[in-house]
Amino acid sequence: MAGCSGRTQRAPRSLLPEQQQEPALSGDGSKLAMIVDQRGRPTVQLKDLRGGGRLPLRHLNRQQPHSSPSLSWNGRYLAVIVQRGNRRLVLIEDRLNGRAHPLRLPSGRSPVRVSLSPDGHQLAVQTADRGRWQVELLDLSGLLEPDRPGGLRRSTAAEPQP
């Protein structure tokens, strides 16, 4: 049992004491997404656990509150629930080519939690329907390139990888 106690460290944080919630690790363990309060607005942040710095997100400075971040294997894709007008929707940012994929669920329901498969092939979404929680599964293989260990990257990068 003692062999499984593990070694603990704190996630890197800025100088300002900020609340850190809803952690999500990339598949390779190199990146950590979490929700922090940014001027009172819950906002997703992405940290590089190997370099220690904060990584830029092109499409996620607005549309708060953000919730339920989820990362693919190398952290190429970040899925998160955002607010657009009076609707909640899933937004997937492709950090390799800078594209954003806003997703409205085919069921028309609002997302409550999301989880992206490490390879980026599938997305599980928790929704509410007639007073009960449900999980819907979506196939993203027609939308996203795989993000596997070692990386299959056919796109041309719009900016250097952080």
Added chain:
Amino acid sequence: MTTQWPQITALLLGLCLMGCGPSGLRPEQGISSALQRSAESRRWPSMGNRWLASIASRNGRERVELVNLRNGQPVPLPGINQADAQPISVSVSADGNRIALIRSRDGRTELMLYRRGVGMLQRLPIEPAGVPREVSLDGSGRLLAVQVSRQGRWDVDLIRLP
């Protein structure tokens, strides 16, 4: 020449809508329907590669469940669900072999790791002491991020596991 502008504008608008819209997003109706039929309620989805962990409710009791998405069948998880424990958060490794969970039992909130190969559930200590709320495993199941409440604030701890 000017008469061609409406057609060009329409073409560009069409291309933009194709790129921004939900094309390439496919609901996996069969699995989603099976998930909805097999539980009164289902929440907290966590995706591996072709694995889905979630908290499913039957007869008013919530249980951690792992579904093999290749065949849509739940796999046995002997020892993970205990009659006096209430699951709160769950996360699965990419290969479905490790499941981290937070549960409430005997008035305490505990961080646990389940290793499917040996069918063993182990409690992971949180140091310094705090109350865990939400957990995320990396793809290998050897790095864990956990949201912990300490003295009125939320932290994220990283725990390396053998």
